Amino acid sequence: MHELSLLENVRxxxxxxxxxxxxxxxxxxxxxxxxxxxxEPEALRFGFDVVMxxxxxxxxxxxxxxxxxxGLCRQCGRQSVIETLYDPCAECGCPYVDxxxxxxxxxxxxxxx
Amino acid sequence: xxxxxxHHHQHDHSHDEPDAGRLxxxxxxxxxxxxAYAMQNRAYFxxxxxxxxxxxxxxxxxxxxxxxxxxxxLKDRIPIAVIEGDQQTEHDADRIRATGxxxxxxxxxxxxxxxxxxxGHAVMDLGAQDxxxxxxxxxxxLVCPSSFDLGExxxxxxxxxxxxxxxxxxxxxxxxxxxxxxxxxTDLLPYVDFDIERCIDYxxxxxxxxxxxRLSSTQGENFSAWTDWxxxxxxxLA
Numbered sequence: 001m002h003e004l005s006l007l008e009n010v011r012x013x014x015x016x017x018x019x020x021x022x023x024x025x026x027x028x029x030x031x032x033x034x035x036x037x038x039x040e041p042e043a044l045r046f047g048f049d050v051v052m053x054x055x056x057x058x059x060x061x062x063x064x065x066x067x068x069x070x071g072l073c074r075q076c077g078r079q080s081v082i083e084t085l086y087d088p089c090a091e092c093g094c095p096y097v098d099x100x101x102x103x104x105x106x107x108x109x110x111x112x113x
Numbered sequence: 114x115x116x117x118x119x120h121h122h123q124h125d126h127s128h129d130e131p132d133a134g135r136l137x138x139x140x141x142x143x144x145x146x147x148x149a150y151a152m153q154n155r156a157y158f159x160x161x162x163x164x165x166x167x168x169x170x171x172x173x174x175x176x177x178x179x180x181x182x183x184x185x186x187l188k189d190r191i192p193i194a195v196i197e198g199d200q201q202t203e204h205d206a207d208r209i210r211a212t213g214x215x216x217x218x219x220x221x222x223x224x225x226x227x228x229x230x231x232x233g234h235a236v237m238d239l240g241a242q243d244x245x246x247x248x249x250x251x252x253x254x255l256v257c258p259s260s261f262d263l264g265e266x267x268x269x270x271x272x273x274x275x276x277x278x279x280x281x282x283x284x285x286x287x288x289x290x291x292x293x294x295x296x297x298x299t300d301l302l303p304y305v306d307f308d309i310e311r312c313i314d315y316x317x318x319x320x321x322x323x324x325x326x327r328l329s330s331t332q333g334e335n336f337s338a339w340t341d342w343x344x345x346x347x348x349x350l351a
Contacts, residue, residue, distance in 0.1 A: 002226055002257035006143045013141050021137050028134075031143075038260055038286035074321060085285035086318040096321035099289075105143040105260075111134040 003043040006105065007051040013107055018056055023112035026057035030109050036069040036085055036102035057110075069102030147261055150229035154236070154264025161243045164347045167265035169287055171280070172253030174273040175297045177205045179330045179339075180248055184212045186340050191347070192245035196235045198227040198252045205250060215239055226257040229264055246347065255284035266350065267292040274298050274305050278312035281319050288319045293326065295339060300329040 014026055029048075033039050041064045048062045071082040073089035079100065080090035088095045142148065158165050168176045177197075184193050195216040197205040206218035217235045219227060232249065241247050249265065251258045259268075270291035272280055275298055281288040288294065294316050296309060309327065316323050326342060328335040 002224075002260060005224065005226075005228075009143050009146060012146065013139065013143075017137065017139065023135075023137065025134075038256060085289045085320075086282055086315070088318075095318045098321075107139040107141050107143065109139055110137045112137050113134045 003039060004047050004051065006039060007044065007047050010107060011051055011055050011057065014057055014110060015055065017110075021112065023110075024056065025113045026060045026110050027113060028061045028063060028111035029057055029107065030063040030065065032065050032067055032104050032106045032108045034067040034069065034102040034104035035083065036099055037105045039105055041066065065108065067102055067104050070100050071097035072100045073097055144260060144262075147229050150233055151262035151264040154229055154233050157233075157236070158247070158264060158266075161241070162351060163241055163243070163245050163247050164350055165247045165249065165263075165265040166343075167249045167251055167258075167263050167268045168271060169251045169255070169258045169268055169291065170253060170271035170273075171255045171276060171284075174253070174271040174276065175330055176250050176253070176271050177208055179271060179295070179297060180250060181208060181212055182330045182333075182336065183248070183340060183343070184209070184214050186336070187246070187343070188212065188214065190344075192242040194239050194241045194245060194247050196227075196232065196239065196247065196249045198250060200224075200252060221252055225252060225254050226261050227251050227263060228261050232263045244351070246343070255280065255287045259286040259290045266346065269293045269295060271295045271297050272312070274302050274307040274309070276307075278308045279315060281312065281315040285319045288316050288323065291320070291323060293324045293342065296325065296327040298329055298331075299327050299334055300332040 033041055044064065045062060052058050052060060069082045070079050072079050073092060073094050074096040075094035076089060076092040078091040082097060089097050170176050180195060187193060193214050195209045195214060197216055197218045198221060199205055200221050203218045206216040209216035217239045219231050219235055249263060268291040270287055272294060274296065313325055326338045328339050
């Protein structure tokens, strides 16, 4: 369950911005989670309220945007959508594909008061 | 600093409704803090010429036995130190210390992985020597440790033939993150239903660049391929 450690990082990051960005409460947190990252959005949703309790983001809404996976084929050089780290190139079927998008695990933005 | 109580237009906010709050763009990696500690560790390792491996696997793949045999083979040639990660007990560190090699045990408690901050402290406790090998044996877990950079030169994933040959597809993140896969316990191949070629094919689909060595730590089969790899990597770094 490293989703809990990740949520603790979310809490630390938003607390670290509270002073410099002059806010006292966070009402919405938007995360970007790539489809090929090893994080389960459902587990983040499950833990979010608990981890944010007693923080600036207690009761905040959690929005997760999922970045799709994109692979670059080593054979034909074209990009295609991949659902897993082992999907072949959708263009030519070559099994060797490098990930160019989908590994993201980021806080994108906050709505604050 | 911004003045208290009023919104000014230089703020990055999306609209002017006072109760709706304002938008603050963050664009920060969730693992940013761990990655910063990992960079510090990596700089320290480089400065002191310490070659660091992060050994990962499921529980029972044979990481500790692999390390004990590696130490026996190499300890007269290079200084070695070990950081052991487990949720509980000093058992693994005790096994390493029995070879005369310094070892620090990190008990992660409920956590399922080691992180770069804990490694930084363990390295100080250990007093790792310059020009040495530092092996980090991660918590037995093929999922979480894949995300946490510790500052190592390479992640090495150990997969034993008593597990399924489809583990690289079932736990792709770890095989994607590793530079080397050791297929361990090959002496047991006659007794188990493990298709080694299929396993290699799966691992390459997840990570076309992954290097692969098959070996048996207990029987010594092809063990020198692993220690040769290790010495060659250290030489390339020095």
